[in-house]
Amino acid sequence: MDHAAYGIKFPVVALVTSAGGLNALTEVLAPLPADVPAAFVVVQHMSPTHPSTLAELLDAKSALQVRSAANNDVLIPGNVLVAPPAHHLLVTSEARIGLIDSGDLPPARPSADLLLVTLAVTCGPRVLAVVLTGRGTDAQAGIRAIRHCGGTVFAQNAESSEHFGMPGAAIDTGLVDTVLPLTDLPGAVQAHIARRK
Structure with missing residues (x-):
């Protein structure tokens, strides 16, 4: 896969989760050094009607520098952008964040599928999607797009997941590269970034 065909020049890691996500996200992000040469984006399903302190808790x-994503934010290595409530988070062709209103009805909000599909077509083989604990099947379509465009997919294993819906659905696609316990994911993410930078 030709990395030069994509505008972004560094790895992008998408962490997608739902129920049980705070602990899983903390476990993955806490061991990573501040100078890790990758940008991170986080989608966790949450109520669109309540404020979220997820970014502050992770920060x-x-x-790493963790904050709530704003429209037109630029992906920067060592930074983590978290989808805010009531918005889907997209990545545009300029490798900028696009926030769109999630509306009143499902799909899951914010949507892992929408994030991953846009990352796939804008960042291609630079993308690592990590599907963490959560209910439902959100991320199935997104990881199909990630793999179609040359990216990589990790999933949390059943034993370490508070809820195995999302990781299990991801694994059921047959497109997950690696299935790992939560404690092994930070090291695997770092090793992947080191190979792709």
Whole structure:
């Protein structure tokens, strides 16, 4: 796969989760060094009607810069952008964040599928999608797009997941490259980034 065909020049890691996600996200992000040469985006399903402190909670536990995503934000290595409530998070052709209103009805909000599909077509083989604990099947279509465009997919295993719906659905596609316990994911993410930078 030709990396030069895509505008972004560094790895992008998408962490997608639902129920049980705070602990899983903390476990993955906390061990990573501040100078990790990859950008991170986080989608966790949440109520569109309540404020979220997810970015602040993760920032307090991580050496990385973690904040809530804003429209037109640029992906920057060492930074983690978290989807805010009531918005789907997209990545545009300029490798910028696009926030769109999630509306009143499902799909899951914010949508892992929408994030992953846009990452696939804008960042191609630079993308690592990590499907963490959660209910439902969100991310199935997204990981199909990630693999179609040359990216990589990890999933949390059943034993370490509070809810195995999302990781299990991802694994059922047959397109997950690696299935790991939560404690092994930070090291695997770092090793992947080191190979792809």
